[in-house]
Amino acid sequence: MTEPDLVLTIAGLAIIGATVGLLIWGKVSPVVAMALVPTVGALVLGYGFEELQTFFSSGMDQVMSVVVMFIFAIIFFGILSDAGLFDPVIRRLILLTRGRVLLVAIGTVLIGALAHLDGAGATTFLLTIPALLPLYQALNMSKYLLLLLVSLSASIMNMVPWGGPLIRAASVIGEEPGEMYQQLVPLQGAGLLMLLALAVLLGLREIRRINAKVGAGLVTSTGNVDVSQIADDFTARQKEERKDLEGKINANKVIYWLNIVVVIAVLATMLAGWLEPALSFVLGVAVLLPMNFNSAKLQMDRMKAHAPNALMMASVIIAAAVFLGVLNESGMLENVALAMLQIIPESVGQYLHLIVGFFGVPLDMLTSTDAYYFSVLPLVEATAGEFGVAASSTAFALVIGNVIGTFVSPFAPAVWLAMGLAEADIGKHIRYSFVIMWGFSVALLLVAVLMGIVQV
Template sequence: MEQDFSVALTIVGLVIIFTIVGLLIWGKVSPIVGMTLIPVLGALILGFGFEELREFFASGADQVMDVVIMFIFAIIFFGIMQDSGLFNPLVRGMILLTKGNVVIVAMGTAVVSTFAHLDGAGATTFLLTIPALLPLYKELNMSKYLLLLIVSFSAAIMNMVPWGGPMARTASVLDVDLIELWYPLIPLQIVGLIFAIGLAALLGIREKKRINKRVENGEIEGNDRVDIQSIADDFSRRKAEEAAAAEEKPVRHPAMIWVNFGLTIAVVSLMLFDIVPPEFAFMLGVAVALPINYPNVSDQMGRVRAHAPAALMMAAVILAAGVFLGVMNESGMLDSIALAMVSILPAAVGPFLHVIVGVLGVPMDLLTSTDAYYFAIMPIVESTAAEFGVSSASTAYALLIGNVIGTFVSPFAPAVWLAIGLAGANMGQHIKYSFFWIWGFSIVMLAIAYLMGIFTI
């Protein structure tokens, strides 16, 4: 009887996972609906009652609650920093620094994109970088798809921060402290930034040869006199107009840039050195950032309302994932699936399962959504690999690093469609142009992470 129930747990668990993944891929339900309703129905079919479902929900909610709180306040905090114009001088300075050199423009794009993604939100990164840099690319006859490619892999390096979606999802699945999970990745991010700049330089050299060839063939005219100052001034004017049109007016004293920069460093330091939990650090950051940037109380609440939709959407998804994880873990379905996979996997493959899935992380981004990858695939791989003696941390890092680099080449990431629209590009062409470069970069990052001892085999 016990063996029969274990088989039932495995079958229903797989049906739940495949149903959620399928519905998310086909866009038939939102993650909130899929990850809440389907596991509950599966548990009821197995004979679990509502009293047990309450325990499953409590366990899942406890697992993700700290991440939810951090996400809400991190998104609001960095939204306020964006509104205050904190990153505008960086973008303007990089535009002027390039001096119209194609290779330097490509390298500058990597630097700007990395720091523009400090908030961990793809949409704000693309809104800041693409409109600012696209005129420069057009003036130099550089490809807009090169711009999308460099922004995509550079932002992905910063996307490993604790308030980024992949890290939050990983911490939720493993039920571990976000900051402890992030610490080993900091050296990798530094190395990754260096490699991103290097790859951008390589792509810039390739692009310069392509442009020169087109000039030689008479397809385009050479353009050696690009008015960089005008492009930088246009960026500043556009940002000033956006600020003037905003309903809430922040304090515009020049010193506020440095005040906000200092505040950002302070918030990250509180979290990085484990002085306070990350969710509390960002809560304090919001509490300080609002009054110093918006003295008027109604303006303060206006900025909260402006960023609340993005904050609550991600929080709701993670809470729904808490239901899914609570049901799958506490009911025993996940353990049964892992044991079943162990019984059919060749013994030689088991210890390398996390690496195999990690290497395939970018292609899987084209086949599944981010939520499905982290909340459905990762728990199965983690449980199965654990049966072969692989630590949960090794599995998590391999899957995270292998997948995160490909975030912005996936059609399932809504922010990518925003980038495509801003650049006036085509999604299919973006994937064709960027996919193999990003996949290769992902594999290189995995190899570096292994050599650094971040995950083991």
């Protein structure tokens, strides 16, 4: 076995440790941590500006297509949200629950999955919680069950290639997120079926809890719930939020169906591999803008409206190009992996990705998402790779293990939005959801192994 360079090993560990520490500390932006720490580390080691530029260029080559795809995917789904594409479907699902606890639990999963098609947690919670919370309250259902089911359905949908986890993982191992997602589609389908089964079990448990409370005289039996009024309130709220767009957006029924055709076309060309995901979304935005907005000014205004969300993650990934470029091109990451090989028994090394994936949910509680993907994943991938584990297999194991825990972690800003919308307590949410979400994550990882998505 090649002996690791002690200086590069120590420097690599110091950079990874300092970056993770700053991200967990939460006092600086991820851009600051991932750009400055490796730059300072490289300069201390004696690398010059020319070498730094080379490192950065290498990192940018690795992430650029991901950045472009993410920016245009956010704008793409933002335009569809402006057009109210998903509102009629959500309204219909609310009506289909008919005020029955079991159907409400199942409907919550479907609504949460639909609302998270854009991969943005904040949008998901803004759509689902105000729409469903009155229904839960009317039926004496726990708002923490609502948070759990929406969090799980959003987590499963968060495997989409424009979602944060897969984008980060793809940028780290240098693969196209669209190609990675093609392998995850069957698992995503299986995950949703598993979640629907879990929703039935949790719904039955909730019925028993409510009946016990009714029997003890703690709550009164609800009887008939006016689901139509709740659906009407949802529709009215969505119209109020879009009142600034009234008269500015093409609201013709034909346009609504054409929007659906464009969504299908973009996803089909991407998943079939006919076009790169970035180009699919660029073309999708180019079609949606003039179709929904008549003037160039309005089209630019809507792009500006969605730009902050698009640029936030893009800036983090570009900063990560510095981190990844320095660690990879300087040889630091390789030497840290070699050092770990001397510590990890060979019998364990080939399962390292599974072990880390198994602990993905608790790790998300201890680190930030950026720290997990940009610091832990490169290290695990480099080490497991020495035991013959494919980079994609390591990435899948860590994504599947971690993605389910995203919306139970206090490090996720969207979780705090959910707590505010539901008037819930973060501690109670964690106590109610953590064990179930971790168990679901482990079960999903096992299914991925059985499907051959994760190599053993």
